[in-house]
Amino acid sequence: MRIARFTTEGHDPRYGIVDGDDLVVLAGDPMFSGFETLDERVPLADAKLLAPVIPRSKVVCVGLNYIDHRNDMATPAPDTPLIFLKPNTSVVGPGDDIRIPPVAGRIVHEGELAVVIGKIASRVPAERALDYVFGFTIANDVSARDEMFRDGQWARAKGYDTFCPTGPWIETELDHRSLEIQTYVDGEPRRHGNTRDMVYSVEEIIAFASDVWTLLPGDLILMGTPAGLGGFVDGQTVDITIEGIGTLSNTGRNR
Numbered sequence: 141m142r143i144a145r146f147t148t149e150g151h152d153p154r155y156g157i158v159d160g161d162d163l164v165v166l167a168g169d170p171m172f173s174g175f176e177t178l179d180e181r182v183p184l185a186d187a188k189l190l191a192p193v194i195p196r197s198k199v200v201c202v203g204l205n206y207i208d209h210r211n212d213m214a215t216p217a218p219d220t221p222l223i224f225l226k227p228n229t230s231v232v233g234p235g236d237d238i239r240i241p242p243v244a245g246r247i248v249h250e251g252e253l254a255v256v257i258g259k260i261a262s263r264v265p266a267e268r269a270l271d272y273v274f275g276f277t278i279a280n281d282v283s284a285r286d287e288m289f290r291d292g293q294w295a296r297a298k299g300y301d302t303f304c305p306t307g308p309w310i311e312t313e314l315d316h317r318s319l320e321i322q323t324y325v326d327g328e329p330r331r332h333g334n335t336r337d338m339v340y341s342v343e344e345i346i347a348f349a350s351d352v353w354t355l356l357p358g359d360l361i362l363m364g365t366p367a368g369l370g371g372f373v374d375g376q377t378v379d380i381t382i383e384g385i386g387t388l389s390n391t392g393r394n395r
């Protein structure tokens with residue numbers, strides 16, 4: 141089932157189940173109030189899709205989680221998962237602009253599988269990790285690459301407003317273990333990988349991260365980017381497609 145968050149003219153954000161070319165409107169936020177539907181359908185063409193979730197507390201990211209990307213970055217494998225945070229204020233939705241700050245160096249796209257946490261998770265063992273997953277979506281871990289190296293840590297370079305596009309919806313029934321991930325800039329292929337090549341699995345990362353922080357419903361975990369370098373500039377559109385989910389599109393704009 142695909143769950144979208146959307147607005148239409150004159151309405152506050154609502155939730156709907158994607159059904160063909162329509163959204164079947166839900167009575168409330170399905171993460172907290174289930175999947176009760178209203179007797180209302182909205183054509184997808186009439187809806188503006190929003191970020192399918194705004195994390196209550198945090199966006200957890202995994203760095204260097206694909207061998208090929210480690211080779212791109214000339215970085216040896218860490219002994220344990222490398223996790224970091226992006227602020228929830230970096231999250232924007234499908235079609236929203238990525239506002240490029242006036243910084244030196246490249247702005248890089250990182251197309252990633254994103255896990256949406258559905259229940260409070262603290263010190264969860266990997267064997268039970270999927271019980272805490274609401275579903276999966278797509279995210280772009282946008283990074284000001286030269287600032288990452290200059291700062292020596294990534295809070296600024298990956299934390300700017302709009303640096304976490306997310307969507308277009310949450311897929312609640314997905315086998316996440318072998319999914320193709322493609323990233324394009326203005327239609328040109330830039331990055332390609334498959335989730336089977338992740339160093340640490342979704343289950344292992346939920347176990348590892350929930351041992352550090354309590355994960356709250358709506359928190360996101362971005363599972364890392366596959367190989368491929370390159371960035372984007374003002375006016376260019378980044379499309380990220382993950383098999384079984386869909387395509388997330390956002391355009392860079394100088395702010």
Ligand code: MG
Pocket residue numbers: 201202203250252281362364365
């Ligand atoms: Mg990343």
